Amino acid sequence: MIISQKKICYTLDMKIKIRYFASFRELIGQGEELLTVADATRVVDIRALLVERNPRLQPIMERSVNALNHRYVPAETVLHENDELVFIPPTGGGQ
Amino acid sequence: MEPIIQLTREPLDRDALVAAVSHPSVGGIVVFEGVVRDNARGKNVRYLEYDVYEEMARQQIATIIEEARQRWSLEHVAVAHRFGRLEIGEASVIIVVATPHRAEAFEACRYLIDTLKSTVPIWKKEVATNGEEWVEG
Numbered sequence: 001m002i003i004s005q006k007k008i009c010y011t012l013d014m015k016i017k018i019r020y021f022a023s024f025r026e027l028i029g030q031g032e033e034l035l036t037v038a039d040a041t042r043v044v045d046i047r048a049l050l051v052e053r054n055p056r057l058q059p060i061m062e063r064s065v066n067a068l069n070h071r072y073v074p075a076e077t078v079l080h081e082n083d084e085l086v087f088i089p090p091t092g093g094g095q
Numbered sequence: 096m097e098p099i100i101q102l103t104r105e106p107l108d109r110d111a112l113v114a115a116v117s118h119p120s121v122g123g124i125v126v127f128e129g130v131v132r133d134n135a136r137g138k139n140v141r142y143l144e145y146d147v148y149e150e151m152a153r154q155q156i157a158t159i160i161e162e163a164r165q166r167w168s169l170e171h172v173a174v175a176h177r178f179g180r181l182e183i184g185e186a187s188v189i190i191v192v193a194t195p196h197r198a199e200a201f202e203a204c205r206y207l208i209d210t211l212k213s214t215v216p217i218w219k220k221e222v223a224t225n226g227e228e229w230v231e232g
Contacts, residue, residue, distance in 0.1 A: 022218035
């Protein structure tokens with residue numbers, strides 16, 4: 001983690017928004033939440049945090065991919081202030 | 096022409112979509128309409144619930160239309176998806192592709208519906224007589 005020497009940081013926390021859809025919304029019981037997390041937190045850290053908080057999410061989390069600010073991203077992606085993170089369970093249905 | 100992308104809770108209007116892509120330079124129009132079926136994997140389906148991540152779905156649909164445009168000569172395209180509760184027989188998705196010649200209209204339409212199903216964040220819940228589940232794949 002690189003922090004500018006000149007920048008005065010009172011806190012290294014940042015706020016991100018998580019939105020929940022489909023099975024996530026039903027399991028969590030809400031459509032979105034704001035989380036305060038440490039600077040340089042990655043998507044994969046949020047995945048672990050949510051599953052730790054609510055172990056029933058594990059099966060669907062394992063089948064889901066990540067969207068950050070409306071784009072698919074890998075789990076290693078680093079988050080920034082005001083990011084919108086969504087876990088995307090498998091879509092589709094029908095043949 | 097800009098593609099038409101509709102995400103709506105209201106019933107889809109097939110005639111309006113076809114009219115919107117019609118143009119004197121068009122030689123073929125292919126329409127795919129997905130409708131709600133009363134059965135799935137041995138279950139009696141009562142109705143469907145569609146959930147959508149609207150902002151991302153809109154962008155993703157625009158992306159796959161752009162991909163199709165690079166492969167085929169598309170004159171006009173309309174993609175409409177409904178969400179919320181849908182009853183048996185109602186249309187959940189309509190894709191209309193207008194091209195100079197028919198072959199590419201069929202191919203592009205097939206590509207658009209298949210890619211939409213796999214990459215656009217829209218989810219379907221089947222509410223059957225013996226329970227409900229989000230459908231995957």
